[in-house]
Amino acid sequence: MKKFFAQAYIWFLLILLYAPLVFIGIFSFTESRVMGNWTGFSTKLYSNLFSGMMQGDSALMAAVKNTLLIALIAAALSTLLGTIAAIGIFNLKGRKKAGIQFLNNIPMINPDIITGVSLFLLFIFLGFSQGYTTVVLAHITFCTPYVVLNVMPKLAQMNPNTYEAALDLGATPGQALRKVMIPQLRPGMISGFILAFTMSLDDFAVTFFTRGTVGLDTLSTYIYTDARKGGLTPELRPLMTLIFATILILLVIINIRQARLAKKAAAK
Amino acid sequence: MTQNDVIIRLENVSKAFGDKQVLDNISLDIKKGEFVTLLGPSGCGKTTTLRLISGFTTPDSGTVYMDGKDISGIPPYKRPLNTVFQRYALFPHLDVYDNIAFGLKLAKVPEKEIEQRVRKVLKMVSMTDYEDRDVESLSGGQQQRVAIARALVNQPKVLLLDEPLSALDHKMRQDMQIELKEMHQKLGITFIYVTHDQEEALTLSDTIVVMNEGRIQQIGTPADIYNEPVNSFVADFIGESNILNGTMIEDRKVNFIGHDFECVDEGFGTNNPVDVVIRPEDIYIMNNTTSAQFTGKVTSCIFKGVHYEMLVDTDSGYELMIQDYNAFEPGSEVGMIIKPMDIQVMRKERLCNTVEGVMTDESHVKFMDGEFECGAKAGLEAGDEVTVQFGFDAVELWDHQEEGQIAGEVYSILYKGDHYHLTILTESRGFLYVDTQDIWDKGDLVGVTVKASEIKICRRNDN
Numbered sequence: 001m002k003k004f005f006a007q008a009y010i011w012f013l014l015i016l017l018y019a020p021l022v023f024i025g026i027f028s029f030t031e032s033r034v035m036g037n038w039t040g041f042s043t044k045l046y047s048n049l050f051s052g053m054m055q056g057d058s059a060l061m062a063a064v065k066n067t068l069l070i071a072l073i074a075a076a077l078s079t080l081l082g083t084i085a086a087i088g089i090f091n092l093k094g095r096k097k098a099g100i101q102f103l104n105n106i107p108m109i110n111p112d113i114i115t116g117v118s119l120f121l122l123f124i125f126l127g128f129s130q131g132y133t134t135v136v137l138a139h140i141t142f143c144t145p146y147v148v149l150n151v152m153p154k155l156a157q158m159n160p161n162t163y164e165a166a167l168d169l170g171a172t173p174g175q176a177l178r179k180v181m182i183p184q185l186r187p188g189m190i191s192g193f194i195l196a197f198t199m200s201l202d203d204f205a206v207t208f209f210t211r212g213t214v215g216l217d218t219l220s221t222y223i224y225t226d227a228r229k230g231g232l233t234p235e236l237r238p239l240m241t242l243i244f245a246t247i248l249i250l251l252v253i254i255n256i257r258q259a260r261l262a263k264k265a266a267a268k
Numbered sequence: 269m270t271q272n273d274v275i276i277r278l279e280n281v282s283k284a285f286g287d288k289q290v291l292d293n294i295s296l297d298i299k300k301g302e303f304v305t306l307l308g309p310s311g312c313g314k315t316t317t318l319r320l321i322s323g324f325t326t327p328d329s330g331t332v333y334m335d336g337k338d339i340s341g342i343p344p345y346k347r348p349l350n351t352v353f354q355r356y357a358l359f360p361h362l363d364v365y366d367n368i369a370f371g372l373k374l375a376k377v378p379e380k381e382i383e384q385r386v387r388k389v390l391k392m393v394s395m396t397d398y399e400d401r402d403v404e405s406l407s408g409g410q411q412q413r414v415a416i417a418r419a420l421v422n423q424p425k426v427l428l429l430d431e432p433l434s435a436l437d438h439k440m441r442q443d444m445q446i447e448l449k450e451m452h453q454k455l456g457i458t459f460i461y462v463t464h465d466q467e468e469a470l471t472l473s474d475t476i477v478v479m480n481e482g483r484i485q486q487i488g489t490p491a492d493i494y495n496e497p498v499n500s501f502v503a504d505f506i507g508e509s510n511i512l513n514g515t516m517i518e519d520r521k522v523n524f525i526g527h528d529f530e531c532v533d534e535g536f537g538t539n540n541p542v543d544v545v546i547r548p549e550d551i552y553i554m555n556n557t558t559s560a561q562f563t564g565k566v567t568s569c570i571f572k573g574v575h576y577e578m579l580v581d582t583d584s585g586y587e588l589m590i591q592d593y594n595a596f597e598p599g600s601e602v603g604m605i606i607k608p609m610d611i612q613v614m615r616k617e618r619l620c621n622t623v624e625g626v627m628t629d630e631s632h633v634k635f636m637d638g639e640f641e642c643g644a645k646a647g648l649e650a651g652d653e654v655t656v657q658f659g660f661d662a663v664e665l666w667d668h669q670e671e672g673q674i675a676g677e678v679y680s681i682l683y684k685g686d687h688y689h690l691t692i693l694t695e696s697r698g699f700l701y702v703d704t705q706d707i708w709d710k711g712d713l714v715g716v717t718v719k720a721s722e723i724k725i726c727r728r729n730d731n
Contacts, residue, residue, distance in 0.1 A: 161357030164324055167344045168351045169371035169422065179370075183361040 560603025
């Protein structure tokens, strides 16, 4: 009996968590403009999405493109910055190290809305014209701490003598960084990159405040304005479903790969 | 020794990390082709010395020469020497072959030659057929071999080894010692080896450099260091020994443990206090007490494999350690003889504590950040700079640091047969030396007081 309740509880939770996703998935296969209205099975919304023949305006695909590009640039640059910062912080000692690590954590805890507004004010103060560049800069700002956080444990795992060993064998500090440090830090850098990418992908508040008035839209800001104009564009349903499916497949692949690596390590 | 024989020379090298003086004015010549071991307890400065040679640390003052050229400012990647690191430091993302080829690839050696050299060096360390293996799948001993191969493949003029065997188990360590020794003979290059293991140092080295507290204590062959230690630290650190206070009565005659002994040492003056070292295997022990130089009673007897190790209380109240092939039961009365050859007499490093202080008033003196009562001293007043002296037994130690005028830590312990001679590292990073009957452990935190009546003070000679 106890076991039954435990089982029921976990299923209840899972249903609660995944029902919206399943719901949007199902209704992506019907043509109805209004969500929750089943007008028969159809893949028309999918073909609309890819042919660009949308019932609403065609800014949706532009927003998707912007979102991906901004996320890619922001993730790449914050991975670079974050890795360098992590190496620097790791080699600090005592109070200084603790202090900087603390400062690194603040942007992650800080509510997005505050980060967004403060960046908005900063860009105005500096006289930056707001648009693509400011959004990318803003995203780098809040993504970098996550990269630092992901790279630090890899540094701690690394045998500090390997860097010295590289120098000893004739590598310049730059070569030692490229040929010895980076390969060992790579797993941390990759997970940092992925995290930064997803953080950038679904950011709304910061983008909203830093995109200016040039009409730049990412997916989140597009949906926001779309919803305010009266009802969501129906093509959003297949888009959401596709994004979710992609993430799901990626997660499954990563998990399988990790399980294999763990198995390989255990076999040694 | 001609100039040309010297490959590495350290000249008056000092190094401090923060307020800790790690190396204090060290000078050292290392000859071409030598197997030199830097030996000492942890924190003695041996690893720092090695890092100065490899270039990972630069000296605060002094110069490092290689082949007569000043290399103090040259970065490690430009020095023609290679290091075997303590915990291997292999590159985990590369296989055995790529680990070893790392240096050669950087030097842009042709691919074909790299292959030949890697194969050759793998053969030398008995690791043929392991080329494609992931380094993390290798055992500790195998990783160590790859680390050695990775250093040797670059054909360095000097190979530096930083406690390379410390992570291996005892048996493996002994095997690797023999292999290292053979490698050294075959290659003919200079090996500089760092270890805290005196047995390893004695086994491997042509020359041993014994270090302590940032200074070189003694340089010599293993036999020299073992048989003729220059001071009580070296005697205590290398092998087992009885270290005793003695008095040099005249040339070839020394008094210790309450008896006069003939010895072979000269030039220590008359009636001068000295340290005497006797190796436990050099004391002859027998049941016959009439023809003995002195007698005693066995208090313990432990079988050590090849020999028995016994503790004997002598007739004059000293405890000696004796090693002999025969066992003498605890409680038995025994006689002992020490041959003149086996008595090693050493000048004492110091006869009392000498520190510099300042008078705070006419009966108080301040030194090592503590203020001490010293009895009224005529002619001295507050602010006078003075030299303070007091005997080893004038110092009293207390369990709690607050009980003393100054706080410190037991830094090292030497058993002198009937008392302990302790070195105390004070919080102001100075050393005090104490004779005591009480048993303390290394690292104990203690409070220090000094008996007022025993403090001698004289004005420092101002220049």
